[in-house]
Amino acid sequence: MRFPGGGVGRCCGRVLALLVLAAPLAAGAQGWGGSLGASSDYVYRGLTQSDNLPAGQADIHYYSQSGWFAGLGTTSVKRDPSDTVTLEFDPYAGYQWLFAKDWSSRVAAVHHDYPWNNTGRHYNYEELSGTLAYADRLFATVAFSPDTSIIDRRTSVTGRATLAYDLALHQPLPHAFSLNAGVGYYDLRWAVNTGYVYWNAGLGYDFRRVQLDLSYIGTDGTARQLFYGGMAVNRLVGTVLWHF
Numbered sequence: 001m002r003f004p005g006g007g008v009g010r011c012c013g014r015v016l017a018l019l020v021l022a023a024p025l026a027a028g029a030q031g032w033g034g035s036l037g038a039s040s041d042y043v044y045r046g047l048t049q050s051d052n053l054p055a056g057q058a059d060i061h062y063y064s065q066s067g068w069f070a071g072l073g074t075t076s077v078k079r080d081p082s083d084t085v086t087l088e089f090d091p092y093a094g095y096q097w098l099f100a101k102d103w104s105s106r107v108a109a110v111h112h113d114y115p116w117n118n119t120g121r122h123y124n125y126e127e128l129s130g131t132l133a134y135a136d137r138l139f140a141t142v143a144f145s146p147d148t149s150i151i152d153r154r155t156s157v158t159g160r161a162t163l164a165y166d167l168a169l170h171q172p173l174p175h176a177f178s179l180n181a182g183v184g185y186y187d188l189r190w191a192v193n194t195g196y197v198y199w200n201a202g203l204g205y206d207f208r209r210v211q212l213d214l215s216y217i218g219t220d221g222t223a224r225q226l227f228y229g230g231m232a233v234n235r236l237v238g239t240v241l242w243h244f
Contacts, residue, residue: 034060034071037241042075045164045186046198046219047231049088051078057241067097077114079123086116102135122149122158139168150191152226160191170204178204180215196223196232211241 035058041048042055049055061071070093077088094108107130114123129143142165149158168182181201188195202215216236223232 030063030065032060032062033244034058035241035243037239039237039239041233041235041237042077043217043233043237045184046196046217046223046233047227048233049075049077049079050085051081051083052230052233053078053085067095069094069096079114086114089113089115104133104136106131106133125149137170139166139170141166141168148191150188152192153228154226155192157191160188162191163187173203176206178206180204180213192226194222194226196220196226198223202236209243211243213239213241 037057039055039057041052042050042057055076057073057075059071059073061069063069071091073090073092075088076085078085090110090112092108092110094106096104096106098104107128109126109128112123112125112127125145125148127143127145129141131139131141133139142163145162147159148162150156150160150162164184164186166182166184169180171179173179179201180203181199183197183199185197186195197220198218200215200217202213204214205212214236216234218234219232226232
C-alpha cells in the first residue's frame with residue numbers, strides 16, 4: 001500500500017513537502033523510518049509557504065503492523081516577506097487499512113504549529129483527512145479543518161472551517177521514473193466566501209533511497225486575486241528526498 005504524503009502530499013497539496021505522512025508507504029513497511037530533503041519552494045495547496053525560497057524538510061515516523069502510525073514532520077517556513085525564516089512542526093497520527101483487492105484507505109489527524117514565529121502563532125490549526133487509494137496509483141483525499149486562519153488581500157480571519165478536495169495520480173514508468181499529477185480545490189467559503197483550484201504535473205525518479213521530483217505547480221485566477229505578494233505560484237518546483 002503506497003500513499004503520497006500530506007493529503008495529496010506529493011501530488012498537488014505539498015508536492016514532496018514532508019509535512020504530513022511524507023514517506024511513501026509500502027506493504028509490510030512497519031517500524032521506524034523517516035526522510036530528509038530540500039525543495040526549491042515549499043508549496044502547500046498552490047501557495048508558497050517559504051516566500052518563494054528553498055526550504056529544508058524532515059520527517060520521522062513509526063508504523064505498526066496493525067495499521068496505526070504516528071510521526072512528526074517539519075519544514076522551514078517564511079509565511080510573510082517581513083518574517084524571518086522559522087520552522088513549522090506537524091505532529092500526526094492515523095490508521096490505514098486494506099479493505100478489498102487493490103483498494104486501501106487511510107485517516108489521519110495533524111496539528112500544524114509555528115512555535116518560534118510570534119506573528120505566525122495564529123496560523124496554528126488542526127486538520128483531519130481521509131484518503132481512498134486504488135491500486136497504488138489513484139488517490140482521492142478530503143481534508144477538513146475547523147480552525148484555519150486566512151490572510152488575503154482584503155481581510156484577515158481566524159478560526160474558520162475549510163475543506164480541501166484532492167485527486168492525485170502516481171504512475172510508475174520504465175527505468176525508475178514515475179509520472180505524478182494532481183488537481184485540488186480549496187474550499188474557503190466559511191472564511192472568504194470563495195475557493196480556488198490548484199494543480200501539478202511532473203516526473204519523479206527513485207534511486208535506491210533517494211527520490212527526486214520535478215513538478216510544475218499552478219493555481220487558478222481566483223487564488224492569484226486573493227493572495228498578495230506572489231503567494232499563489234505557477235512555476236517548476238524541484239525536490240530531493242533521502243529516505244531512511
